[in-house]
Amino acid sequence: MHLANLRFTVAGILAVIGISAFVIALGYEFGSARRMGPGYFPVVLSGILTLLAVSEMISAAMKPGAIAVDWRPFMAILAAVAGFAVTMALFGMIPAFFVVIGLSTLSEPRFGWVPALILAVVTSTGAWLLFSRFLGMTMPLFDWP
Amino acid sequence: MWENILLGFATAMTVENLMYCFVGVFLGTFIGVLPGLGSLAAISMLLPMSFYLEPTTALILLAGIYYGGEYGGSIASILLNLPGTPSAAVTCLDGNPMAKQGRAGVALFVTAIASFVGGSVGVVALMGFGPSIAQLGLSFGPADYFALMLLGLVAAVTVGGGSLVKGLIMVVLGLLLGTAGTDVTSGEFRYTFGFLELRDGVSLVAIAMGLFGIAEVVSSVREAGTRKITEKVTMRSMMPTRADMRRTVGPMARGSSIGGFLGALPGAGTVIAAFLAYATEIRVAKDKTRFGKGAVEGVAAPESANNAAAQTAFIPTLTIGIPGSATMSIMLGALMIHGITPGPLLVTDHPTIFWGLIASFWIGNLFLLVLNIPLIGLWVKVLQFPYKYIYPVVIALICIGVFSMRTSVFDVGLVVIFGGLGYLLQRTGYSAAPLILGFVLGPMLEENLRRAMLMARGDAMRMVSDPVTGSILGLSAAMLIWAIYGGVRNVIRSRQVKDIPPGET
Structure with a gap:
């Protein structure tokens, strides 16, 4: 466009x-x-x-x-970051990772939900290991408002 | 002098520091290799990791990330002909033709060696001149600081090329963003809009991640799918011939000296260093037609210049506290987060930090050499990995990185704003680097100006009449006028071209 x-x-x-x-x-x-x-x-x-x-x-x-201007990735990625912020505040880190990865993959019309899901599982596991276990950061993994 | 250098190496050589130096170089190269992400994005993304470390270790980690990011960027630009940074664009001129001739391995090897040589020359210059410049810095008053920072900002806008008006807009916007938060002198809140989070100012990492991280990823999503690397790079293919080796010695020596000198000046040091080193090689070469078609000199000279300049750029950053580039301003920001104010006193008050950092610069360069020659196959694999599986993870890491800075959801929201603005600015030809420089220098610039004007009793002429302050201000004015003159001349020329009726050209 x-x-x-x-x-x-x-x-x-x-x-x-x-x-x-x-x-x-x-x-x-x-x-x-x-x-x-x-x-x-x-x-x-x-x-x-x-x-x-x-x-x-x-x-x-x-x-x-x-x-x-590539509006599709533009909107998808901004939505992903915004989605992360909201989900992080309400539901904790793991759901936030699923939201940010899921929305980012909307940048491309045919990404497919299976690879997106695998990517989200792998990334959130890695982030949990790195940030919570290794660096000892205190943030809620799951939360409920 | 020697005992200081020894102290530095003793600091850097602890097992923990060596490990973090290695980690930094590794992760920096990893991120730098990814298309669209350079050393600046690498530093901002990994900055939160450094919060859990001692200041010296943290800086060593960040310096490692910086070198790694620069080198990773060169790998991507040589293989894909897609420079991530302006200085890498020069390496592309001959590096990519070399890759097309099946000599990608040699180009990468020469890049690694030239970076190491340039970096080492830069480290020596930093050791030699750093302390004496810090000594000089002690005699500077607020007016001199103000003038020097102004010079740095003017240089960043005028020297980098591109539109002068757009560059100035970016600097002024950066300075304005820097005023948000609590005013140091009066304690009044400015542009906080009632948000508690804004009282400490806008988060530097949120700005940098929005402007460099998000904006770069958005613009590379579409392009990335179309690129393919077919060259096979093995360690054996990296071995240069004897003729290659002979040809690179001179360019590396010339490149390192040019870079070492230019890097210490404020402004866009590494870019000019790389361009000038390349131009010098063309001038001294017997056969000028080889350049642009895969001449090994055309890779060695700019790479050594660029890395020497990257080292000496730490001279003004560490000893006077004035960063010369956007990357240096992030480093300065990182120092301040760790409670260290760079400036003339850093050398005397925190010798372990100053000398430890310099020693680890050299160790970082060495690691880079040792790491990248055997691991080149891995980096090429990373580059070949489909980008569609990388960018969602990059976005997620940006989010968690910014969030963990101050455990603030607000800052992640800022990334959305700066990311959106950053992409639009990038599409319309604005460069984000002057904005970052302005943002970091802004509060210092204001504070020094206010102090200077108080001392000069509100008479700007008294500031100008001081020989040191006056000449620095004069230099900035001259650069600005020269750039305006150049811009006007271009406009007139393009008018003249337009006046020629079509069909005759």
Whole structure:
């Protein structure tokens, strides 16, 4: 899938980050050049970021070009990491490993659930041995909210 | 001097440290061999492992991972012609043609030897110049530190090539991310959005794993299926001919000196070192047409330069506390997690760490040589293993690694954000390295600027008029202006090209 002008969109995201950071930083004490407050640095930086990002938006708008993005692995892998975070918090490490591996394998249309399951079993066993037994990390293997 | 070196070797030679050095080199090579993952990803993924160790041992482990990752990257780039890092791209120029001629083994052997020679030269330079530069660093005031860090950031943006605006955006975004958390001077919370987890700042590992780990894996999922390695690499095929050996001596000597010198300068040291060493070889060669078609000199020179530079890059990182590259900033971050602040005092206050680390650098290089020649078959197997069974495990390891840093689910959530942003940034031509550098230097840069301005009574001209501070700031300004000039010239040129009516070119 191609997004009409990804360069423009990304520069736009950066500009939004810059503007929001600038507005938030205005709430911190600015101080003076001699005695800079906590707001001085963020205000200057987010100001520069916004200006640069806007100039990049302009240059992207003048030279449009389609950039290919692999949305399938992108979404699958981000979902896998997010899924890990949620499952880890609720159900512990072993279920979290199954979730992260299962969702990652959705990156490819024909991965197959058998290899995915084997991969999850092998990885979670390895992680249990390495982290819990060898390094002695204390984290719940299974949990129930 | 000698007793310090002996102290270093005594520290590094304990059984435990040797073991972790070996483990580091092994795991680093393993991760570096995987397509798309380089030494930086290797360090960030394995950083949590080091938390359970003594500071010296932890650093030795990380340094081993670093070398291993670099070398693993070269294996992948020579065999697949897919450079994971910009400096490996130079090795590819002649390394991959060599592989295509069935001389992959020789290319890998020369890479290992050249890395070892370059690394050793770099270690000697680090021993010789490190302490005196630390001495010099003692006389620096906040204004000088500010100027030096600024120089490092400007160099990272201007020297690496690519778009200047995009590079600057990344540095500024990194600096801005660095301001999140508790302000050191006033104690006020900035950009914490009410999250307790953000009071200590954004997690460096979460940023690095998102930008380098997740983003790289996403972009290599599709490509990886299409690559195949057909060359067989055995130990016997690695043995170079006598002519090969003779040809590599000169390039290694020149490459190591170029790399050793350039690496100590802040900015993208290893990349320029590799390029310059390659260019030098072409200049001194009698038959220039051999380059790009599998000349062994074209592998030996950049590899030795790149590794010498990697060593001397530790000079500014350890002795002044200013990292020159993204990888060095992760190392600096690791040091600080272990409660050690790199700087001029490190050499005098923690001699075991400083000298032990240097000694283990050399031991790490030696291990790399010993490990990689017999184990080359294994690494090629790893490279041939279907990528579809590797990346889900890599993602899982990234998750557990980030989580275990602070047993924080919040940090794993940050990885989602930085991973998504990182992939989009990468697709649109932004390089993540300046962001990491800015993020690590940000808090130091701000603190020193605030102190310097307080001492200068708010008069920036007083800072500039100091000879040392002024000349460093002048150098940064000159580099920036030069880069802007270059960018403008390119735009004008491309306009002129466009003006030529089609059909005539």
